[in-house]
Amino acid sequence: MAFFNLYGNTLLQLKHLFLLHWDRHLIGIHDLAIPLLLCRDVNNIRQVVNLNFDTKGTIMKIFKQVCKLSLSCVLLTPLLAFANVNADTGKKLPAKIDWQPCYTEENPNLLCGQYSVPLDYQSNKKNPKTIQIALVKLPASDTTQKPLGSLFINPGGPGASGVLFVRFAGQYLFNQEVRGRYDLIGFDPRGIHLSHAVTCGLTIEQITQAIPPFEFPVSRKEEKQQLNINKTLNSLCAKNGNDVMDHMTTANVARDLDLLRQAVGDELLNYVGYSYGSYLGVTYANLFPQKVGRLVVDGVLDPIEWSTGKGWSGWIEPVTTRLESDKNSMATLNEFFRLCDLAGPTGCSFAGNSAARFDQLIKRLKAQPQPIILPDGTNIELTYSLIIAETARAMYNSPSWSSFADLIAFTEAQFPPQVIGQQYSQLRNEFGVEEIVPPLDNSFFAFSAVLCSDSDNPAQEEFWPLWADESDKQNGYFGRFWTWGSSICANWPGSKKSRFTGPFTKKTKNPVLVASTLFDPATPYSGAKTVARLLPNSRLLTVDGWGHTTPGLSGCADNITFQYLLNGSLPATNTVCEQDIAPFYIFNNASANKRSLQRSDATDHASDSNEVRKAITRSNQQRFN
Numbered sequence: 001m002a003f004f005n006l007y008g009n010t011l012l013q014l015k016h017l018f019l020l021h022w023d024r025h026l027i028g029i030h031d032l033a034i035p036l037l038l039c040r041d042v043n044n045i046r047q048v049v050n051l052n053f054d055t056k057g058t059i060m061k062i063f064k065q066v067c068k069l070s071l072s073c074v075l076l077t078p079l080l081a082f083a084n085v086n087a088d089t090g091k092k093l094p095a096k097i098d099w100q101p102c103y104t105e106e107n108p109n110l111l112c113g114q115y116s117v118p119l120d121y122q123s124n125k126k127n128p129k130t131i132q133i134a135l136v137k138l139p140a141s142d143t144t145q146k147p148l149g150s151l152f153i154n155p156g157g158p159g160a161s162g163v164l165f166v167r168f169a170g171q172y173l174f175n176q177e178v179r180g181r182y183d184l185i186g187f188d189p190r191g192i193h194l195s196h197a198v199t200c201g202l203t204i205e206q207i208t209q210a211i212p213p214f215e216f217p218v219s220r221k222e223e224k225q226q227l228n229i230n231k232t233l234n235s236l237c238a239k240n241g242n243d244v245m246d247h248m249t250t251a252n253v254a255r256d257l258d259l260l261r262q263a264v265g266d267e268l269l270n271y272v273g274y275s276y277g278s279y280l281g282v283t284y285a286n287l288f289p290q291k292v293g294r295l296v297v298d299g300v301l302d303p304i305e306w307s308t309g310k311g312w313s314g315w316i317e318p319v320t321t322r323l324e325s326d327k328n329s330m331a332t333l334n335e336f337f338r339l340c341d342l343a344g345p346t347g348c349s350f351a352g353n354s355a356a357r358f359d360q361l362i363k364r365l366k367a368q369p370q371p372i373i374l375p376d377g378t379n380i381e382l383t384y385s386l387i388i389a390e391t392a393r394a395m396y397n398s399p400s401w402s403s404f405a406d407l408i409a410f411t412e413a414q415f416p417p418q419v420i421g422q423q424y425s426q427l428r429n430e431f432g433v434e435e436i437v438p439p440l441d442n443s444f445f446a447f448s449a450v451l452c453s454d455s456d457n458p459a460q461e462e463f464w465p466l467w468a469d470e471s472d473k474q475n476g477y478f479g480r481f482w483t484w485g486s487s488i489c490a491n492w493p494g495s496k497k498s499r500f501t502g503p504f505t506k507k508t509k510n511p512v513l514v515a516s517t518l519f520d521p522a523t524p525y526s527g528a529k530t531v532a533r534l535l536p537n538s539r540l541l542t543v544d545g546w547g548h549t550t551p552g553l554s555g556c557a558d559n560i561t562f563q564y565l566l567n568g569s570l571p572a573t574n575t576v577c578e579q580d581i582a583p584f585y586i587f588n589n590a591s592a593n594k595r596s597l598q599r600s601d602a603t604d605h606a607s608d609s610n611e612v613r614k615a616i617t618r619s620n621q622q623r624f625n
Contacts, residue, residue, distance in 0.1 A: 097263050099137060103167050110167060111137045115263050117190070117256045120247055121498060131244060133256055134194035135187045136163045138170040142180030149293075150264045151182035151565065152257060154189070156275030156299070158250070159446035161193040162186035175562050182270065182565070189280075190256060191248040191449055197442040198248065198449050200233065201240025207444060215389035216468075216484040218366075223465050230461065230488045237445065238493035245493075248449040251500035254284040258291060268293030268509065270565070274549050275299040275523055279306055279454075282531055283500050285508050292508040294565050298515040299549035302527035303504045303534070307455055314456025320486040321467045321479075329521040330476035332395040335546055336583070340405055343584035350405040350412075361412050362387065362477065370411055372421040382411060382420070388481050390424075393431055395521035398546035398553070400430040401583040452492035454499055461490040504534045512538040513564050515557065517579075519546040539570045545579025553579045 102112035114132040123129075140147045153173070155165040166173075166186030173184060188195040202210070210229060217223040237245065257280070261269045270293045273281035278297035285292050305322045308314045313322055337355040340348035350357070362384065369381035380386075387408075394404035407423045458464075464487040471479025512535050516528035525542070532540035543550045543557045550557050556577035563569045 096265070097135065102136065106167065107138070107171060109139055109141075110170075111139065112163075113137070115260055117259050119243060121252060121255050129243070131190060131196040133187055133190065133260065134163055135185055135260070136166050136170075137186075138166055138179070138184040140179070140181055140183050142177075145181060147183070148181040148566070149183070149266045149268075149270055150185050150261075151178075151270045151272065151294075152185050152187065152260065153271070154273045154277030154280050155186075156273075156277050157192075157443075157447060158189075158276045158450035159192055159443045160276075161188050163188050163194055174565065175558070178562050178565050183264070185260075185264070187257075187260060189248075189253040189450075191244045191442075192446040193442065196242070196244045198237075198242055198245045198445050199442045200237040200245075200445050202236065202445075211444075214383065215385040216481050217465075218385055218480065220465075223468075226484065226487060227461050227464075230490065233448075233488060234491045234493055241493065245449055246495040247498055248446075248494065249453045249496065249499040250280050250283050250450065251287065252498050253280055254287050254500070257284055258288050261291065266293070267291075270294045272296040272298070272565075274551075276301060276450075278523070278527075278531070279303055281512070282504055282535070285512055285535060286502070286504050286506045287500060289506040289508045292510050292512065294510065294513075294568060295508070296513045296515065296561060296564065297528075297531065298551070298561075299520060299523045300514055300516055300528040300531050301523050302530045304502065304530070305527075307499070307501045309456055316458055316463060318457050318464060318467055318483055318486045318489070319451065319455040321471055321483045323482075324475075324524055324526070325522050326471050326475040326478040326482040328519070328524040329392050329395055329478040329482070332519045332521040332546060333391065333477070335519050336395065336401055336404075339583050339586060340401070343586045347584040347586060348402065348405045349409040357412060358408065361408060365411075370414070370420065371417050372424060373417040374421045375425050379417075380421075382424070385481075387411075388477050390427070392478055392481055392521065394427070395546075396548040397431060398579070398583045399581070400427065401546075403427045403430055405584075448488050448492065449494050451486060452489035453494050453496050455486070455489065457486060457489040459490065461487065464490070504531070505536065507536045508538075510537070510568065511570055513541060513561065513570065514538050515541040515543070515550045515561065517543045517545045517547055517550055517553065520548050522548045539573070540575075541571050542574075542576045543579060544576050546583060555580055 097113040097115050099111040099113045101108075101110070103110045113135050115135065116130040117133055119129040119131050137150075152162075153166060154160075154162055163186050166184055170184050170186065171179070173179065190196060191198040199207075210233060212222070212225055212229055214222055217226045257269065257271070269284065269288070269291050271281055271284065273279075273296070275298075278300040281295055281297040282300075282303050285295060302323065304310060305324075306319060309317060309319070309322050334355070337358065340351050340354045343351055345351045348354075365382060365387050366384035369383040371379065372382050373379055390407070391404070394400060403423070404427060407420070407427050410420045410423050464484060468480040468483040471483050473479070514528050514532045514535070516523070516525050518525050528540060528542075532538050541550075541557055541560055543554045545553050547553055550561075552558070554577040560571045560575070560577070564571075
């Protein structure tokens with residue numbers, strides 16, 4: 001028998017223990033039930049666990065834990081169940097999609113349709129229940145060349161509407177040649193927007209009223225308020241959630257996607273997935289490796305951290321912490337400070353010791369929020385949590401950093417509330433957040449249903465404030481902001497049984513293109529490297545630049561993506577493209593001796609790219625709306 005001892009005083013050390021002594025390939029996880037005592041105050045942990053592995057490697061018992069605390073401890077007994085279900089239902093496929101004109105006032109070429117898919121792919125019923133998946137198509141515009149089939153697109157989220165994405169941004173996606181050769185298809189994944197939306201019985205107004213008056217909890221009082229709201233919403237979902245709520249895993253969406261591929265008559269799937277859409281793409285590639293045509297994942301989630309976490313981390317660490325978006329948001333913000341100071345006051349309105357000044361501004365707003373007046377006359381307060389949320393959003397899109405610099409400069413100088421409000425509104429317009437589009441009436445529940453169904457999370461809500469504190473200490477301003485995003489998962493009532501948890505290592509019929517910026521605040525570059533390493537038939541494309549996802553940042557990267565979609569050509573190994581225009585128009589990349597960039601370096605499709613980046617940002621910022 002082997003014994004392992006760990007003495008430590010932080011939650012991170014406990015996580016490290018779990019990472020060291022867990023191997024899913026050696027331990028019989030199906031038989032595993034582990035009661036684990038974890039103390040609420042991680043700073044007072046003295047001696048955590050002794051682990052005893054039996055010689056067969058199939059049963060593990062954690063039998064000792066010592067805490068010198070007056071506080072009570074919580075009992076955690078997680079059980080893992082893996083159900084990687086065969087997507088082949090054996091049922092006769094319905095008729096082809098009946099496409100009909102729709103949204104013609106916006107684009108006369110748009111077509112809409114619905115397609116019936118099984119609600120439960122595990123059902124053994126003779127006539128299993130089905131649900132309708134909503135789709136929109138922008139047909140290929142070039143009738144002089146052979147069409148390449150359909151190109152399915154997922155903008156991210158989870159919870160974002162592919163129908164809205166293609167409806168509003170389809171005409172700007174890619175370039176004219178790609179749009180000419182492919183039918184661009186957006187679809188609402190099951191449970192989202194027009195596809196049997198999960199709402200837990202609440203109206204839009206009721207959902208709005210239930211949302212707390214802060215972006216994330218800061219004080220202990222706000223933490224308690226957030227946890228109480230979570231309990232209420234979970235209870236409502238358990239009582240009123242529709243039948244799709246138990247079947248909203250990404251694996252089921254991938255199974256739907258394969259049926260949609262067949263319905264449009266394509267032998268292989270052509271797909272582009274941004275942000276969370278990368279996880280859908282990676283899942284499809286591993287469930288249906290021989291059906292992969294041209295598949296692009298951009299702004300890439302680490303599939304292991306999204307699903308189970310490494311080792312036992314999924315049992316003690318929230319998914320929104322272990323993805324390390326907090327760490328990478330801070331790294332990107334540090335780049336903002338560095339480039340702003342290098343640009344000087346003529347290039348960046350917040351230049352000059354910007355990091356220290358920002359810290360003082362944050363402290364001031366934490367003590368005393370700044371009243372502002374929006375252009376429509378609405379009065380709001382720029383609070384600590386709101387400015388952190390706006391900062392996180394600003395890091396998504398480096399072309400908007402000048403506007404963000406203006407916002408914090410105006411706030412620091414305490415300009416009149418109307419002036420700050422005008423700049424605040426302008427910044428949100430640059431993100432596409434304030435554009436008038438039909439409301440995603442279930443985006444909150446859709447986000448929660450997918451995230452919580454896909455991922456392992458602690459069973460006790462007490463872990464979220466612990467990790468929020470730890471993350472803020474370790475990774476700057478964004479620990480609480482990111483960590484609390486998954487707190488509803490502690491007691492989410494939906495089922496995980498249909499999820500896919502890997503391995504993510506299948507060799508696909510055709511190579512997968514994996515793209516990322518070096519400074520992506522939401523989906524770290526490390527996620528792209530992980531996917532490129534896991535998928536044996538993939539190629540990594542790196543953009544030496546700043547922002548979430550690559551479209552519109554680099555003409556070099558855009559052209560590589562376009563050529564891959566058109567003819568399957570891949571970039572050379574270790575290809576790195578530079579961002580065309582660095583923030584504040586100074587230079588490209590991370591050192592002052594890099595070549596200067598002029599405004600004339602912008603790509604010809606700059607206007608289209610701006611619309612695409614706005615649409616992607618909007619799709620992946622629903623929590624801010």
